[in-house]
Every structure is written in C-alpha cells, then in structure tokens.
Amino acid sequence: MDKNKIRLVSKSPEDTIKIAYTIGKYLRPGDVICLGGDLGAGKTAFTQGLAKGLGIKEHVTSPTFTIVNEYYGMMPMYHFDVYRINDPDEMMEIGFDEYVDGDGISVIEWAEKIQDILPPYYLNININKKLEEGDNYREIVLEAVGDKYRPVIDQLLSLFNIIH
Amino acid sequence: MTKEKCFILGIETSCDETSAAVVQDGRKILSNVISSQVELHKRYGGVVPEIASRKHIEMIDIVINDALEQAGMTLEEVDAIGVTYGPGLVGALLVGVSTAKAMAFALDKPLIGVHHIEGHIAANYLEHSDLMPPYMCLVASGGHSHIVWVKDYKQFEIMGQTRDDAAGEAFDKVARILGLGYPGGPLIDKLAKQGNKDAVHFPRARFEDGSLDFSFSGVKTAVLNYIHRLEQIGESYDRADIAASFQHAVVEVLVDKTIAAAKKAGVNAIALAGGVAANSALRELMVKKASEEHMKVYYPSPLLCTDNAAMIACAAYYGLQEGMEAGLDLNAVPNLPLLSSNLPNWK
Numbered sequence: 036m037d038k039n040k041i042r043l044v045s046k047s048p049e050d051t052i053k054i055a056y057t058i059g060k061y062l063r064p065g066d067v068i069c070l071g072g073d074l075g076a077g078k079t080a081f082t083q084g085l086a087k088g089l090g091i092k093e094h095v096t097s098p099t100f101t102i103v104n105e106y107y108g109m110m111p112m113y114h115f116d117v118y119r120i121n122d123p124d125e126m127m128e129i130g131f132d133e134y135v136d137g138d139g140i141s142v143i144e145w146a147e148k149i150q151d152i153l154p155p156y157y158l159n160i161n162i163n164k165k166l167e168e169g170d171n172y173r174e175i176v177l178e179a180v181g182d183k184y185r186p187v188i189d190q191l192l193s194l195f196n197i198i199h
Numbered sequence: 200m201t202k203e204k205c206f207i208l209g210i211e212t213s214c215d216e217t218s219a220a221v222v223q224d225g226r227k228i229l230s231n232v233i234s235s236q237v238e239l240h241k242r243y244g245g246v247v248p249e250i251a252s253r254k255h256i257e258m259i260d261i262v263i264n265d266a267l268e269q270a271g272m273t274l275e276e277v278d279a280i281g282v283t284y285g286p287g288l289v290g291a292l293l294v295g296v297s298t299a300k301a302m303a304f305a306l307d308k309p310l311i312g313v314h315h316i317e318g319h320i321a322a323n324y325l326e327h328s329d330l331m332p333p334y335m336c337l338v339a340s341g342g343h344s345h346i347v348w349v350k351d352y353k354q355f356e357i358m359g360q361t362r363d364d365a366a367g368e369a370f371d372k373v374a375r376i377l378g379l380g381y382p383g384g385p386l387i388d389k390l391a392k393q394g395n396k397d398a399v400h401f402p403r404a405r406f407e408d409g410s411l412d413f414s415f416s417g418v419k420t421a422v423l424n425y426i427h428r429l430e431q432i433g434e435s436y437d438r439a440d441i442a443a444s445f446q447h448a449v450v451e452v453l454v455d456k457t458i459a460a461a462k463k464a465g466v467n468a469i470a471l472a473g474g475v476a477a478n479s480a481l482r483e484l485m486v487k488k489a490s491e492e493h494m495k496v497y498y499p500s501p502l503l504c505t506d507n508a509a510m511i512a513c514a515a516y517y518g519l520q521e522g523m524e525a526g527l528d529l530n531a532v533p534n535l536p537l538l539s540s541n542l543p544n545w546k
Contacts (some may be wrong), residue, residue, distance in 0.1 A: 036484070050415075074372060074496035075420035079363050094362040100214065101286060101533050128252075128290050129533075166431065170424040 039185065043191050045173040049079045051162070052084035054097020054175055057083055058160075063188050064110050064138035069146035069180075072162035076172055081162060082142055088113055089140060098144075104127055111139030118145040123152040156181030206276045207519070208302075209264070209512025210259075212295030213287025213315050214342065217258035220508035221270035223318050225516030228325055230269035231509040233429050233502075234258045247249070252290030259298050266508070274302065279309040281515020284525075285535025286315055286342070292531035300527055311515035312525040313507075316343055316537050317355070319472035322510035327379040330497050331468065336459040337453060339484075340473035341382070343368035343454075344413050346460045347537065349470075352517040355537055358460040359411030366449055368477050369415035373422050387442045388478050394439030396447035396480075399425060403452050411456045411463075418448050448528070450481045454488050461494060471498035474505055 045051040062068075068085075083095045090168060093110035098104040098116040106112045113134045126149055134192050135141050135154055146153060159178040166172075178186045204223055211218040220231040267274060273383075282299035285292060303310035320336045333350055338345045344361040364372070367384055374383025379390065401421045404414035422445050429436045454473075461469055468487050475481060476498050489496045503510060518524075 067533055074376070075423040077420075079416045083363075094360075096361055097364045097416075098286070100365070102288065113512055118424060125290075166427055170428070 039179045039188060040134040041188060041195065042134045043175040043177070043195060045077070045162075045175055046169070047171050048077055048080040051080045051173060051175070052087070052158075055084025057194065058089040058177070058191065059085040059140075061187055061194075062140050064140075065136070065158040066184075066187075067135055067141045067143065068133050069143050069153065069159050070162075071144075071146070071160070072164045072173075075134070075165060076164050078162060079145055080087075081160070081175075082114055087143065088137040103134065105139075111137070112116045113139050113141045115141065116145060117143060117148045120145075120148050122148050126152060140157070156183035158187065203506045205278050205466075205516065205519070206270075206272065207311075207512040207515050208263070208274075208280050209313075209508035209510070209515060210280065210282040210295045210299050211315075211318065211506055211508040211511045211534055212255045212259065212291050213283045213285070214291060214506055216506040217255045217294075217322035218506065218511075219260050219263040219266035220230050221266055221272065222300055222325070222509055222512035222516065225326055225513050225520075226328060227471060228509045229271070230266045230509055231502075232262050232265045232269065233505070233507050234262050235493035237338050252288070252294060255291055255294035259533075263298070266435040267473065274306060277306075277308060279515060279519050280306075281311040281313050281511050281518070282529075283315050283318060284312040284529055285510050285532035287531075287533060289531050289533045292533065296529060298532045299373055300529060304527055309519060309524045310527065310529060311523065312516065312529045312536050313511045313514045313517040314535055316345060316347070316473075317514045318510040319343075319504075320347060320349060320355075320470065321514035321536070322472055322499040322507070323497050324513050325503060325509055326499055327497045328469070333464070333466050333467050334468035334497075335457060335464060336471055336472055337457040337476070337513075338468040338472045339366040339385075339453060339475035339481075341365060341371060343367075343473060344475075345537065346416070346457050348464045348466070353523065357537060358464070359413065359456055361413040361415060363414050363416035363524070364419065366415055366453060367473070368418050369449060370475070372419045373442075374457070376419070376423055376426065377442060378412070379442075382474075384474055384478060387446055390439050391443035391446045391480065394441070394443030395438065396443040401425070401445055401448040403448055413452060413456065415449065418445065445458065446478070446480050450478065450484055453481060454484045458488055458492060460497050462492065467492075467494045469494055469496050471496070472504070477501040477504040507513065517541075 089108040091106045098156045165175045209220045218233040221229040305326040307391045344360040344366045371383035379386040
C-alpha cells in the first residue's frame with residue numbers, strides 16, 4: 036500500500052462536504068491543496084466543506100471569473116480556479132507566490148495548468164466519478180506530494196480507519 | 200450640482216470589454232463605445248486574464264477618444280470621470296482605474312469609483328426615464344447573481360445571492376457540456392426556442408431556511424448526470440429539450456426569488472440587469488409572473504445588459520450628486536463587496 040495515499044468513498048455531495056470538513060480540521064497555515072476532478076465531480080462541495088472546517092462562515096462561490104477568492108476564518112483560505120490561465124506568469128501578476136507563501140490555506144483547482152510554479156510540497160486531492168457505481172458515487176484520492184504532508188495523511192488514515 | 204448640464208466620462212474594463220462612454224445628466228447617452236473582446240475569447244472557451252489586460256491596454260486610448268469624438272466634446276468639457284474599480288479581474292480593472300486616475304489628476308476633475316454591479320443596475324436608468332428607486336433588481340451575469348433592493352440611488356441591500364456558481368456561469372458550463380461554444384447564454388437561449396422546457400425536470404435548489412439565495416452548481420451536475428445516464432444505455436437525447444429544460448430550471452428560480460424579495464420589501468417595481476437579463480425566457484417569465492402581482496418590470500436593451508461604460512457613467516453621476524468623490528489612491532478591488540457604506544471611497 037502506498038503510504039502517501041488514501042482513498043475515500045463519497046456517496047453524496049453531503050458525504051463529500053463531511054470528508055472535506057474533517058480534512059480542513061487537520062490543515063495548518065501555509066498548506067497547499069491541489070484539487071482535481073471533472074466538471075460536476077464535486078469540487079465546489081469539497082471546497083465548501085473545507086471552508087466550514089476552517090471556520091469560514093461565508094458561502095464559497097466560484098472563483099472562475101476572479102481567479103482567486105479570499106476567505107477569513109480561523110485561518111485564511113485562498114480559493115483559486117486557474118482554468119483560464121495559459122501562462123504561469125499570469126499567476127505572478129495576481130500575486131500567487133504571496134498567497135502560497137502566506138499563512139492561509141491555498142486551494143487550487145486545475146493546478147496542472149500551473150505545474151511549473153507549484154510549491155515542492157502539496158496535498159493532491161482528486162475527486163473521481165465512478166458512474167458505474169451510481170450518479171453520486173465518488174472516489175476521493177488524497178496524495179501527499181513531498182514529505183511535508185505525510186503526517187497529515189497518517190493522521191487522516193488513522194482517523195478514517197476508525198470511522199469506516 | 201449647480202451647473203445646467205453634467206457630462207460624465209465612464210470607463211469600464213473589469214472583464215471582456217474595453218468601454219468608454221459619455222453620459223449627460225446621468226440619463227442621456229451621448230456615446231457608448233464597446234470594443235468587444237468576445238471574438239478573441241471564443242477560441243479559449245472563456246475569459247483569459249492575461250489577454251484581457253493586454254488587450255485593454257491596447258484599446259483603452261482608442262475607445263476613450265472615440266467616445267469623446269462621438270459625443271462631440273473634448274476631455275476638458277467633461278465634468279467628472281467614473282470608473283469601475285471592482286469586482287473583476289485585477290489586471291483588467293487596473294487598466295481602467297489607472298487611466299481614470301491619470302486623467303482625473305491631469306485635468307483636475309472629480310474621480311468617481313463605481314462598483315460593477317451598481318453599474319449594471321444603473322443601466323436601467325439610461326432607457327427608462329420613469330424608473331426611480333425604490334425597486335428590486337435582479338443582477339445576473341457570468342460572474343454575479345444578486346437580488347438587490349435598490350432603496351435609493353446609492354443605497355443597496357442584498358436580499359439574495361448565489362452560494363456557488365453564478366447563473367451565467369451555469370449557462371456557460373451547460374453550453375460546454377452540450378458542445379455549443381462560448382458565451383453560453385445566447386447559444387442556449389437560441390437552442391432552447393426549439394426545445395420543450397418541460398421535457399426534463401432538473402432540480403431547483405431551495406434552502407430550508409426560506410433564504411432568497413441561489414445555487415446553480417447542482418443543476419449543471421444534474422444535466423451532466425442526465426446525459427451520462429442516457430449515453431450509458433445507448434439512448435439518444437435532444438439537445439434542444441435539454442437546453443430548454445435547463446434554462447427553465449434556472450429562470451424559474453431567478454424569477455420566483457426576485458418576486459418574493461420584492462414582496463418582502465414591499466416594492467412594486469422590478470428591474471433586470473447583467474448579461475443574463477438579455478435572456479428571452481427570463482424576460483418573458485418575469486413579466487408574466489410580475490404582472491400577476493401587479494408589479495412593473497424594467498430591463499435594458501441587450502447591448503446595455505452587457506458590460507459597457509455608459510452604465511458606469513450613469514452610476515458615477517449619482518455618486519457625484521452625493522459627493523462621493525474618490526481619492527487618487529483609488530485601487531482595483533477584485534472581490535469588492537456591494538455595500539452602501541463602502542460605495543465608493545469617501546475622499
């Protein structure tokens with residue numbers, strides 16, 4: 036078994052929110068999450084759950100037009116949608132390095148578009164649809180990229196083992 | 200203002216369009232030049248920020264000169280400069296804000312910062328001389344979905360807003376799912392005319408607390424699931440029926456909640472604003488349901504539903520009346536909230 040990875044199952048958007056909420060409780064200032072998944076996979080629901088876990092009271096709305104939305108809870112959350120970015124330089128224009136080096140949680144959707152400028156360590160989270168299992172069935176895969184996130188994975192592993 | 204006529208130069212660069220306009224006394228358009236960048240963005244299926252700011256820089260001087268020329272006036276004859284300072288893409292906003300600040304400084308004219316949504320609302324004043332606050336305004340576009348109680352020209356209360364995707368964004372995403380292209384709104388509107396709006400019942404998001412907020416992320420997923428299910432069993436589907444049914448699901452929620460908000464506030468006029476206000480099904484249903492409640496409905500012509508500088512000049516006029524002059528430290532604010540108290544910076 037890959038020690039850097041865990042797979043969780045969500046059977047509804049509510050499940051996805053709960054899982055993300057729990058993950059949010061284990062994050063620390065400066066953590067970076069790259070969030071992947073097809074249109075309709077539940078990236079919005081996941082980010083909403085994460086925000087709740089961080090004590091953010093506001094609704095998490097789509098950052099598609101603004102590229103980044105900022106939220107302030109127990110710690111800040113910076114929510115990026117870089118779908119429309121073509122060149123990593125454009126991210127520097129909006130101060131990307133200041134966000135990821137800051138003391139908030141950065142959540143980046145479509146991170147593969149800016150692979151070259153991602154920090155060396157991040158938590159990769161992919162939400163995969165499995166339509167053969169049903170419309171709402173999702174496999175949520177968490178992967179620690181770089182050693183920094185191993186402890187988070189370990190904590191979540193023991194936690195979700197107890198739950199399931 | 201003691202002066203007989205007041206001319207405002209408006210500048211708008213928050214997203215796709217570079218636009219400049221001259222408006223007289225807040226209500227009369229003398230010019231409204233829009234350099235649409237939509238052609239450029241079509242190739243990418245959305246707004247590309249870097250292209251947006253670079254194009255704005257290339258276009259801004261040309262557009263301002265055209266607006267002045269068409270209005271038959273010089274820069275010196277302008278009484279004030281109004282500019283969108285948020286929300287929007289920061290690089291794009293900065294082009295307009297920096298230009299407006301430089302001109303205000305060089306000409307020693309008042310500078311008025313305008314909230315983009317306030318501009319969309321004000322678009323209605325340009326074509327409806329009888330429209331005056333108070334009224335309820337539905338502002339729906341690719342980036343926003345708000346129900347705003349316009350209590351006075353400069354007093355707003357948000358009655359409801361989206362909790363996830365904007366209405367126009369849902370149109371864009373469903374257009375992508377159906378392979379229609381960008382921007383999705385007009386394409387779905389057109390295709391929906393050939394379809395049956397009752398063919399599929401897509402879910403309407405309602406909140407248990409009776410909130411007037413919207414949620415449009417779920418309906419997009421419902422459309423995806425519906426198509427996948429049919430594809431899995433090898434059945435064909437009618438894109439026009441899906442477009443019509445999806446559009447109806449979105450429009451019905453927009454209409455019902457706006458009317459509920461108007462009733463709650465006790466106002467009997469409703470205005471539509473923003474790109475989605477150009478949607479024919481929305482206009483039709485809003486007029487129908489509002490007339491049942493004896494409410495009057497206003498909406499701008501399609502051109503004034505899109506981003507344009509005339510609406511910014513109009514909103515700036517009312518700002519100037521209230522003495523809401525901005526300092527030269529006015530900055531672009533990508534997530535600028537619509538609140539009466541911070542609209543715009545007091546000098």
